[in-house]
Amino acid sequence: MLERVAQNFQCPIIVSSANTGLGIDVLEPAEHRRGPMDALRRGLAFLRKSKVFVTGCDFPFLRRRLVELLCEKEYDVTAPVIDGTIQPLLACYKSDYLAHALNNAKSMADIIYGTESVYLMGGKEVHMGDPTLRSLLNINQVQDLWGRPSSTTSPLPFRPWARAFHSLHYY
DSSP, rough: HHHHHHHHHOOEEEOSOOOOOOSOOEOSSSSSOOHHHHHHHHHHEEEESSEEEEEEETTTOOOOOHHHHHHHHHHSSOOOOOOOOTTTTTTEHHHHHHHHHHHHOOHHHHTTTTOOOOEEEEEEHHHHHOTTTTGGOSSSGGGGOOOOOOOSSOOOOOOOGGGOOOSSSEO
């Protein structure tokens, strides 16, 4: 996974306890296996662009075109919806918003729901960035390799208070 990220993305900021041997800088997490919130806080100081794409190590088939589609939107958060679930670890964030949100967030959900400026990308639009939808495969076990995410055309079940967001889009 790290090799694919290094090959497909310019100057990636990688936070991992793995020694890559790829000739790229890898930041050690503050504490081993503390999760994505710790990794984001650790990498924050190294952000140099106005937007950052965040992914986990369990999306090994990520396509650059999908990342470009997500990051070309002008929202604080742009994330795909997979099987009716927002994917915060396959999303693009405005760097200044992410820095602010990380001050108070206890979870990735807090970051997503911490702004009214959220764009949720449904299956048809995701398909334009990855016709195979393999970018959406979350691989945690060998059996996951045979899965295929379903397209996301049904309405997302939001938390009741999230329905009040005015700029929350679902296509």
